Amino acid sequence: MQLLALALYHRDGTKPPRVLRFRPGALNILTGESETGKSEVLSIVDYCLGRRDPNLPDDLIDQTVNWYALLVTFADHSRMVLARPRPTGASTHHAFTRTGDDSLDIPQAHELVNNSNVAALRSDLSARLGIEDFHFQPPAGAGRKPFDVSIAQAALLCFQNQNEIADQTALFHRQTEPGMAQALKDTLPYFLGSAGPEQALRRHRLGAAQRTQRAAQRKLDDALRQQQTMDANGLALVRLAENEGLLPAVPAAPDTAQVIDLMHQALAAAPQTATPLNLRDRRQVLNDERRLLRKQLQDFDEALAAVDRWQQQGRAFTGELHLQLDRLKTLELLGPEREHDTSICPMCTQPLEDPDPSAQDLSELTGHLAQELAQAQTLQPVRDEHRRALQAERDAVTERLRLNGAQLRELLANDERMRNLQEQNLRVAHIQGRIAEALTRTGTDSDIARLRNDLALAQEHVATLEQLVDEDDVTAETERRLADIAVGMTAWAKHLQLGGAADATEVGISLKLLNVVLRRPAGRLPLTRIGSAKNHIGYHLVAHLALHTYLRRNNRPVPGFLMLDQPTQAFFPEKPRDASTVQDADWATVTAYFQLLNDVVQLNRGALQIIVCDHANLAEDWFQDAVIGNWRPDSDGNRNALIPPDWLD
Incomplete structure (x- = not known):
């Protein structure tokens, strides 16, 4: 896969899109002054390839652009448009995709709609690149989650922004971000061709078989340990059952067989019952x-x-x-007094009011x-x-x-x-519950024999899978392929006269360090111990050029382009307005760097596309033939940049 065009669409849709065309299978140089948007080209391409968390600047681009679109081509001459809307927050999952033959071009603004998402875009792009359906399973106990190998990891090999290309501690794109270094270590063997889904599946099966073996070993150990402790624990349970009336008289010192038999009797004994009354x-x-x-x-x-x-x-x-x-x-004693007139008072002879x-x-x-x-x-x-x-x-x-x-x-x-x-x-x-549990955990001789057999089968399965994994020997195969890459790195490092290269027997990539390492008779020398930004950039160049040359020669499923931002920054002031006006720079070394880029493109015969964004503008014909954009003021003083001047009006 290589890039054909990058398009930016104005926010209101009234202006034509800003289109930057690339030449496949060739060196593409975008030169110009500072602050013209050269470095943003790499971030936009990375975003269009499905990066969920864009690293787009919040400046004129964010203020004026509504959609970003990338036109790519594949080895079968089919094409695909990958478009993403301007993110409204920290990230977005929306996308637009369209496929077609070699006549497919950048779409019109009104055609851009959210007809896909990042997951579908990555899946389709990975399939077209030839990335196999590869679910990477980390080793047992690694403590990280499995993931699907896709364009997300392949793209890490295709970019070098201006901070990364001069970094002496990290070699690959986004390597210093959390989790990215491990993702590179996990997937680089696959992209080199030393590991694939079959090896990953065998390793996954080996891990599962080893877990099964450990489980079988634990079960056997537990059964043997329970058998050893049965005499004391079992006898205690039998005594308890006897106290509760579940067993008749128990012998004073029963042996193991008698204890187990008594436990079964206690388990079968029925407890006392009473007739339920209302x-x-x-x-x-x-x-x-x-x-x-x-x-x-x-x-x-x-x-x-x-x-x-x-x-x-x-x-x-x-x-x-x-x-x-x-x-x-x-009253019976009264005489003549009986006849007394009771209406007259006997004392005063006066009539009584109440007789x-x-x-x-x-x-x-x-x-x-x-x-x-x-x-x-x-x-x-x-x-x-x-x-x-x-x-x-x-x-x-x-x-x-x-x-x-x-x-x-x-x-x-x-x-x-x-x-x-x-x-x-x-x-x-x-x-009875304790007895049942003890009997369950205590294996008989036949149970222990069965567990021994299970363990033997598990060990045999692990040994078979270990032999298959050893035959794969992914680590050794990866080192062999990195040694092939080191041949080109060593030759080009010596050609550029990089620091330490003259005494090195080999200049290679360390999978463990994810960095350049020089092997010398006196010992290994990592890039972190080599000074000068010129050397840091030079070793990054030779490493990625040799890596992509190997990937192209072996037809590996990695995009066939390499984007470099400011590879000559070490030769100019910190922020040059226009490097072409700097007189005291080491122009011979700058020319040598670009000449190497051009030579590697020619060496790959159209299979590799290199896109460079830089301040340098050499006068050599081969350099000018590679220029796809010169973002400097024209003869009339009009500004030329990623964002057209009329978009800012």
Whole structure:
């Protein structure tokens, strides 16, 4: 895959898109002054290839651009448009894709819609690149998540921004970001061709087989340990079962076989049971009866109290009648006084306003009282009989109440017995559960033989897979391929006369360090111990040129382009306005760097595309032939940059 064009679309859609064309299979140089947007080209291409978290500057580009589109071509001459909308936040998942033949070109602004997403874009692009359906499974215990190998990892080999190309501590794009270094170590062997889905699958199966082997070993160890501790623990459980009545007399010192047999007997023994009674209903009936009897007893007590009151009142009444009759009987002693006129006062002979009763009236009253007294005395035996009847009925109720209380107490005793029986059954169930667990964990001789056989099968499976993985020997194969890459690196480093290269027997890439390492008779020398930004950039150049040359020669599924930003920054002031005006730079070395880029492109015969954004503008014909954009003011002073001047009006 190589790049054909990059397009930026204006925010309001009224202006034509800004299109930057690239030449496939060639050196493409974008030169110009500072602050013209050269460095942003690399970030935009990276974003269009599916980067979820864009690294786009929040300046004129963000203020004026609505969509970014990238036109790419593949080895079969098919084309694909990869477009992403301007992110409205920290990231976006929206995308636009379109595929076609070699006539496909940059779409019009009105054609751009969200018809895809980043995941689909990466999947389609990975498939077209030839990246296999490869789910990378980290080694067991690595502590990181598995992932699908895709364009996301392949693109890390295709970019070098101006901070990365001069970094002496890291060799690859985004290597210093969290997790990226490990992702490069995991996937670089695949992209080099030393590992693939088959090796990853075998390693994954080996990890699973090793886990199965460890599990089988643990089960066997546990069974042997449980068998060794069965004598003490099993005998203790048998004694507990004996105490709860689950076993008859247990021998004083049973052997292991007897203990296991007794445990099975205790497990099969049934706990004591009681006939379930509906005690709650019976208790309710007795309580209802007790309330009724208490009410009846209260009624009888009140009736007896009323009879007693009547008798007391009767005795008081008859006593009073006897007293009055005794007084009135004195009237029988009167003589002629009986005929006295009671209307005249016997003392003053004056008429009385209220005449006194006559002796005759008093005699009649006496007879009436004597009659009432006789009648009252006839009622007393009736009252006594009624009281005796009430007392007898009360005694019967009292006896029934006593029987009711006895029955309630018996129910309470039954409740206590049931609770005790339930508690005993709970203890029995607990003991039987412990016995069942112990028997489950304790393997018989046949169980242990089976576990030994399982372990032997697991060990045999692991040994077979280890042999297959050893035959793969991904690490050794990766080192061999990196050694092939080191041949070109060494030659080009010596050609550029980089620091330390003259004494080095080999200049290569260390997979462990993800950096350039020089091998010398005196020992290894990593890039971190080599000074000068000129050397840092030079070693980055030779490493990536040799890597991509190897990838192209072996037809590996990595995009066939390399984007470099400011590879000559070490030869100019920190922020040159225009490097072409700097007189005291080491132009011979700058020319040598670009000449190497051009030579490597020619060496790959159209299979490699190199895109360079730089301040330098050499006068050599081959350099000018490679220039795809010169972003310097024209003869009329008009500014030329990534964002057209009329977009800023």
